[in-house]
Amino acid sequence: METVSSVSLAGGQGKTTLSLFVARMLAERGNTVLVIDADPQSSLTTFLGHQVEPDSPTLLEVLKKQVNAEDGIYKTRYENLFLIPSDDALDTVQDYLAGSGTGAFTLKRRLSPVTELFDYCIVDAPPQRSQICLSVIGASKALMLPVEASVKGLQSLIRTLELINELQEDQEAFDGTLLGVIPFRDRWVGLRRTTESDSNIESMRQITQEWFNKDFVLPSIRESEKFKQAINRGKTLYEMGQGELAYPIEVLVEKIAKLGDTL
Ligand SMILES: Nc1ncnc2c1ncn2[C@@H]1O[C@H](COP(=O)(O)OP(=O)(O)OP(=O)(O)O)[C@@H](O)[C@H]1O
Ligand SMILES: [Mg+2]
Numbered sequence: 001m002e003t004v005s006s007v008s009l010a011g012g013q014g015k016t017t018l019s020l021f022v023a024r025m026l027a028e029r030g031n032t033v034l035v036i037d038a039d040p041q042s043s044l045t046t047f048l049g050h051q052v053e054p055d056s057p058t059l060l061e062v063l064k065k066q067v068n069a070e071d072g073i074y075k076t077r078y079e080n081l082f083l084i085p086s087d088d089a090l091d092t093v094q095d096y097l098a099g100s101g102t103g104a105f106t107l108k109r110r111l112s113p114v115t116e117l118f119d120y121c122i123v124d125a126p127p128q129r130s131q132i133c134l135s136v137i138g139a140s141k142a143l144m145l146p147v148e149a150s151v152k153g154l155q156s157l158i159r160t161l162e163l164i165n166e167l168q169e170d171q172e173a174f175d176g177t178l179l180g181v182i183p184f185r186d187r188w189v190g191l192r193r194t195t196e197s198d199s200n201i202e203s204m205r206q207i208t209q210e211w212f213n214k215d216f217v218l219p220s221i222r223e224s225e226k227f228k229q230a231i232n233r234g235k236t237l238y239e240m241g242q243g244e245l246a247y248p249i250e251v252l253v254e255k256i257a258k259l260g261d262t263l
Pocket of ligand 1: 008010011012013014015016017018039041043126127185221222223224225227228231
């Protein structure tokens with residue numbers, strides 16, 4: 001199982017959108033996919049049509065080791081797609097994680113018994129620099145970094161890169177790869193990108209150039225109501241007749257498919 005997480009240290013950057021569409025495309029291509037909703041806001045749980053029943057285990061109980069990972073996994077309405085859901089109670093796990101002594105490795109350890117059951121695991125991270133977020137990065141083989149094409153997005157990108165760097169260098173909790181930065185809500189008018197989007201995406205290129213000595217910016221997700229409609233209707237972009245909007249997701253899925261090759 002290759003674990004890939006969607007990470008950014010600010011709200012509204014496209015983490016959940018990316019997690020959802022990447023997971024669905026991987027599943028549609030015949031892979032067995034485990035989705036983990038690691039955000040107490042639990043948007044991904046809702047988008048996948050899952051309702052957490054009282055007393056049924058979620059990521060909270062899995063992390064606290066009150067149940068085995070397998071018992072926190074549910075089928076979704078989509079073929080090949082399984083979910084470890086969350087609800088707002090997940091927030092209460094922060095102290096447990098801080099005191100667990102296994103730090104950023106907790107999620108990775110909890111998932112180890114189910115790694116043979118799935119081809120891919122896609123994790124939707126919370127927007128804060130919390131213990132949950134550290135544990136998500138620590139469990140990942142690769143990270144996708146969605147960044148809104150806005151000033152807020154640029155600031156969050158820098159904070160996110162700083163955190164990843166800390167986990168790589170100081171705590172040695174992440175030795176995976178960065179798939180790249182995915183500009184989110186890239187605005188176009190007609191055949192032209194708006195000046196604002198253009199300059200913000202250019203800044204993303206400069207930031208990644210400074211950090212990695214290379215342009216790490218992948219194809220962008222266009223600003224479009226069609227994404228929201230697809231999410232609300234539980235459809236893929238192809239089913240919405242919007243196949244051309246799926247290009248950035250296809251690029252990510254190709255990169256994810258290649259992760260195993262490097263083993
Ligand atoms: N292509 C798009 N164009 C415009 N808006 C979009 C697009 N795709 C998704 N959205 C909307 O943008 C908002 C933010 O996206 P999303 O929820 O994926 O971000 P997030 O990083 O997960 O946020 P949070 O940190 O709050 O969980 C959502 O309301 C979503 O419906
Ligand atoms: Mg989200």
